[in-house]
Amino acid sequence: MENLLNLEKIEENTDFVKEKLFTEIQFNILKKKLRKIPLNSNEKTYYYKFIKPKIKTMMTFFNINKNNICGEEYILKDRLKETTELIKKLEKKYKHKKILISGSFLFNKNYDDIDVFIFTKYSKEDYIKAKIHITFLQEATLNSLFFNSLSKISISNFAYTQKTEFDISMNDVLQTYELLVNSVLNKEEYEKSLRDFILKTEFISKKVILNPKQLFYIKEKMMHGKIDVLSNTLVNSLTLAYNKSLLKKNLKTHINDYKKLLLDYKCAENLRVYINTYSEAINLAT
């Protein structure tokens, strides 16, 4: 239940909460609990006897159930029930952990696996069991563009504040593009890199955080491995997103580096692609 309370929101409404709901002591204990600071026995009594029942009652009044559902309009009805039950089962195995289920399982009749994300303090080995793909993520991921996209259609056992601003540097975008092109040229699996690329380019150029269904749709369209389409997407996004002089300066540096590298690595097709794409972006920005 505590996972569904949002400390930021509670702090924003301190005056109201203290005036109408809790005493000063109770309010401080609640904040302590949400910050995961251990409570002493006296505070525990307060918490379980007075604070928790009050919150539980309010949640019932407002029909807030144990799970936090985002993008319900996109979620298939039968999957909603199935997911809720799955979270319940997982909560027994991963006690007090934040659990979120997202991905095509929620909105597509056909799906490969069920994407389950469990937030932990330390990195753990992911695994697939039956059709359930468990990915362990560190709590810092909650602030990422990736999380804020995938959580747009999701069911979780915790509350969070959706972020709308992300600092995505030009080099970060170029790095994502370069790795994607390299994977395509090497004929390696590139679905994850492509998702990452689409998310970042959409955000930097239009400030849009795609939801998983939109991302799935665009990804399917771009899964043909046509490098020209990827390059054009990058060129347009870069010119819309960054200051022209900064863009030209950075891309020129990259082009010079890659031209020098090409003297040694004459077969490196990827470097030629990068040089062409960055030259096009400079032309468009001029």
Place this chain on the structure above:
Amino acid sequence: MQLDEAKTEIRNVLNSDVKFEGHFDKCFDNLKETQQQELLKWIKECKEHKINPIQSKINREIIGFVKKIGSNIRTILTKEKEGYFIVLFLDKHKYYETEMNRLGF
């Protein structure tokens, strides 16, 4: 192939005292014989400039070569542009991603 034997061969091929990082030993031992050979062949091709290099965004003097082995194992070979090979990293996908970010690839 024995791990020590492989490490010696890799150092000989690269002509460099390259470091082995990630869970290299464990991952190498768990590779199938054919995958081990595939890795060694790829390292030779890196040395012969046949593999696409990528440049670090953090240090422009560093380049790297990346390869996927099977569904979950990844390798990164780093090199100074005008110098020696530095590190051969071999690990599972999750750790590879962290390493790629750390290196600026």
